[in-house]
Amino acid sequence: MAILSFRKHSLRTRDDRRTPASELTLRQSIYPLCLVTILFFLWGFSYGLLDTLNKHFQNTLHISKARSSGLQAAYFGAYPLASLGHANWILRHFGYKAVFIWGLCLYGLGSLIAWPCLVHRSFGGFCAAIFVIGNGLGSLETAANPYLAVCGPPRYSEIRINLAQAFNAVGTVIAPVLGSYVFFKEVGDNADAIKNVQWVYLAIACFVFLLAVVFYFSTIPEITDADMMFQAQATHVGVAEEPFRKQYRLFHAAFAQFCYTGAQIAIASYFINYAVDTRDNTSSATGAIYLAVAQGCFAVGRFSGSFFMHYVKPRWVFLAYLTCVIIFNSAATTQRQNTGIAMLSLTLFFESVCFPTILALGIRGIGRHTKRGSGWIVAGVSGGAAVPPILGAAADAKVKGTGTAMAVPVCFMLAAWTYAFAVNFVPAYRDTADKTGAATIGIENANRDSEISDSGEEADKGVGTSAEIAA
Structure with missing residues (x-):
């Protein structure tokens, strides 16, 4: 099957017909998964760069911790607008490829807007650029996360998404390293350091526009609502038949994600502040190095979590990791110096599997509601716009108060833990996850000879309307 095709392409896909994509094998899913994994690195890099800029904007522009959280508010506040609005509409009416291209174009546009804002040191203008970038990345997450979960055998959905998210973590490591050793090393916290970042955003814009062209000409299978309904029925998960408003497991997952x-x-966002406030003689540049180490722990955690999921049910790995997050995050609120930084770094290590596993478990078995439901869970990312200002305000209330303020995320982690508990000990949650996890679709009697057209049109074999499939 050709990977790139230069013949006429269509970005519209019918969701009421089943395609061979419902039974993709591991081999058939390798190329599209590798292509989508590049997107995870891109938004990991963007997110890691934002965390580094947060502290340097405080120093360079002389703004408070609470105000600097406007970057996170603009970035993550755009997510529900994309995942519940324009990107989800495009996903349901056109398909995954169209959303990939749309998200990349918005990402590139926002990067171009960021360029002059950095030159003129406009914090408000840069927040506006970040809002556009957030819409682009929110669009990409709306499509990429569920695509990885459903592209290939259902049994390995959590492993696929955690491996791809590991490359997201690699991007978050590289960005702070660049900040420490390239952008801020020689010029410190002055205007020249901020201007240095303009070239990064220009390079990002060029790259993502080129990647959008690659996606347009690439042959990637489209997974329709009918395909997901087939998988749900083949695994005997009855919840897929329920109307969307009754998918309470999905809404619990969205709450946990938030x-x-x-x-x-x-x-x-406040890791560098934490290092500066709790460790003696620590500069922002040194704090960025500690952040890079912590993000390295985060990346290693995702690879380790994917490894453990080969041998232990993903829901158990999720519960163990999130429990450890609460333990070490709580310890970081009381410890200082190197011990406190070590506790917070371990917190990032165990955070690693939580986001992708919540999404993968949350959309298991919901059939034709998968595209719409994934949008709700991705919208939970908007929590990134709500919690940092609370932590920032708590840190501003006391001199060098970032350490104590870390109690704020502990409270929210405890709320998220309710979903980890439910998916392991509440039968309605646990049985749905286990039935899908035990599926042999794409492994036994796989549809190996089917060709998936790059336009997402239905193959002659195995095609039927959703009504026919239900019958």
């Missing part, structure tokens, strides 16, 4: 992501973003 609380967890808000806490994760708050911790990363």
Whole structure:
């Protein structure tokens, strides 16, 4: 099957017909998964760069911790607008490829807007650029996360999404390293350091526009609502038949995602502040190095979590990791110096599997509601706009109060833990996850000979309307 095709392409896909994509094998899913994984690195890099800029904007522009959280508010506040609005509409009416291209174009546009804002040191203008970038990345997450979860055998959905998210974590490591050794090393916290970042955003714009062209000409299978309904029925998960408003497991997952992501973003956003406030003689540049180490722990955690999921049910790995997050985050609120930084770094290590696993478990078995439902869970990322300002305000209330303020994310992690508990000990949650996890679709009797057209049109074999499939 050709990977790139230069013949006429269509970005519209019918959701009421089943395609061979419902039974993709591991081999058939490798190329599209690798291509989508590049997107995870891109938004990991963007997010890591934002965490580094947060502290340097405080120093360079002389703004408070609470005001600097406007970057996170603009970035993550755009997510529900994308995941519940324009990106989700495009996903349901056109398909995954169209959303990938749309998200990349918005990402590139926002990066171009950021360029002059950095030159003129306009914090408000840069927040506006970040809002556009957030819409682009929110669009990409709306499509990429569920695509990884459903592209290939259902049994390995959590492993696929955690491996791809590991490359997201690699991006979050590289960005602080660049900040410490390239942008801020020689010029410190002055205007020249901020201007240095303009070239990064220009390079990002060029790259993502080129990647959008690659996606347009690439052959990637489209997974329709009918495909997901087939998988749900093949695994005997009855909840897919329920109307969307009764998918309470999905809404619990979205709530958990909101609380967890808000806490994760708050911790990363103020990690440098935490290092400066709690460790003697620590500069912002040194704090960025500690952040890079912590993000390295985060990346290692995702690879380790994916490894453990080969041998232990993903829901158990999720419960163990999130429990450890609460333990070490709580310890970081009382410890100082190197011990406190070590506790917060371990918190990031165990945070690693939580976001992708909540999404993968949350959309298991919901059939034709998968595209719409994934938008709700991705919208939970908007917690990243709500929790950092609370932590920032708590830190501003006391001199060098970032350490004590880390109690704020602990509270939100406890709320997210309710979902980890439910998916392991409440039968309605646990049985749905286990039935899908035991599926042999794409492994036994796989549809190996089917060709998936790059336009997403239905193959002659195995095609039927959703009504026919239900019958």
